[in-house]
Amino acid sequence: MPRSAPTPKPWPSDAWYIACTPDELADKPLGRTICGEPMVLYRGKDGKVAALEDFCPHRGAPLSLGFVRDGDLVCGYHGLAMACTGHAASMPGQRVKNFPPIRSYPAIERHGFIWVWPGEAERADEAKLHPLPWAEDAGWAFGGGLYHVACDYRLMIDNLMDLTHENYVHAGSIGQPEIDEAPVTTRVEGDEVVTTRVMSAVQAPPFWRMALRSAGLPDDGLVDRWQICRFSLPSHVMIKVGVALEGRGGPDADPSAKAAAVVVDFITPETEHSHWYFWGFARQFAVDDPAVTASIREGQRKIFSEDLAMLEQQQENLLRRPDRKLLKLNIDAGGVRSRMMIERAIAAEA
Known part of the structure; x- marks a missing residue:
């Protein structure tokens, strides 16, 4: 045979x-x-x-x-x-x-x-090698950690390329109702998949109020908030996030009027149903204050632990029901296109 x-x-x-x-x-x-x-x-x-x-x-x-x-x-x-x-x-x-x-x-x-x-x-x-301009620039500070996650690495990519879940999984830290209401755009830029969500004239959620205070900015006024997720091969997601004082330019605002950062997500497959998740937060405010680094790291750790619990149970459900077909919505476009890019890379190697 x-x-x-x-x-x-x-x-x-x-x-x-x-x-x-x-x-x-x-x-x-x-x-x-x-x-x-x-x-x-x-x-x-x-x-x-x-x-x-x-x-x-x-x-x-x-x-x-x-x-x-x-x-x-x-x-x-x-x-x-x-x-x-x-x-x-x-x-x-x-x-x-x-x-x-x-x-x-x-x-x-x-x-x-x-x-x-x-x-x-x-x-x-x-x-x-993936370029990390912030890693060699004294104008940035970085703090991060590592999780071992018992799920397919692509489920983590799905999670990071669709931040709608923040209003549910992370309601007490970075979630807010406007996340559901703000439109999401998805596009391919060269070798990256990019999803963008901008929220104008909103109240900052708890995590970002803390970031505003750390940047020396008022935390009780309206802000413009953004989430720009970029997937690149083999399995990296860099998310530009931040808040700026209302009407000051959003992501393009002067550094004196915003708290901006990059959520760093390096996802390394271990097996078909597990991966190593190297996470971090690279910021452009209060860069010389180690206490801010420690505070943000602890906040991010709690946020990511909430994702971990959801993703591992999602994986268990999918393994129990391998024949169930999942629904796709417009908010899934970033994850879908990222998976298509992965599949093309695998096919090219084969």
Whole structure:
């Protein structure tokens, strides 16, 4: 019988994904599954990050349970030392130099994150790394965190590209009735899907009142509020958000009249039903105040934990009812177009 073609994975592989943050590699190797690939990440002798298949070629133990010695990753089971290239380097009392190498993955450290390329190594290109202009600009401050989420990474993209849910899931922090009432536009700009919602002459919700105070602005007057969501491959969503004093230009207002930021969302698939969610908040107000960073980080953490609970239960429902057809509305256009872009990228690799 002819062999059937393998089922394509639900994510592009030839792309840079965030694997971890530098502090996660402070003192020992880190095991993490990225796009279905179990990897071990560690720092070699020169401090450069390396990423290997998390599989000891001797007896199959996870290398992530080992330790680093003189720049080599030593298996915690029998002591086989692996070089950053994936080749066996040494083992007490044994000759191992002719062992076949295990897989190594391109890895780079940039913008405060460690990125890996789970696809074909020869296609890895640092020029394809997602640009983060705010990460290298002293005029911005950043604070963020990491969640492990038990749902398909595309459900998170759907969530971020349609912020209508804020009025329900986040009613006590960033939700407000005008979100339902304001029209949403969706368009494709080059290699990005963009959804835009602008609310004029509204009261700022609790989170944004706090942001206005942090920016030295009054928090009790009317403001113009905006949400501009940008999806880009393989699975990133950057959301320009903010409030400006009414009639001062909205997103284009002078910095002295607004509290503006970018909600940073890097979504790294783990398995078909789980992902790593690296979130953050890059802002252009009170950039030298660590207390504001800590306050916003805590506020964002609470907001994202509300999303997590909803998304994980949504995934459970979908797995229980795989044949149910879901409805699509105009507010879903951003997520639908983002999924189309993902599907095209997967097909191109195939």
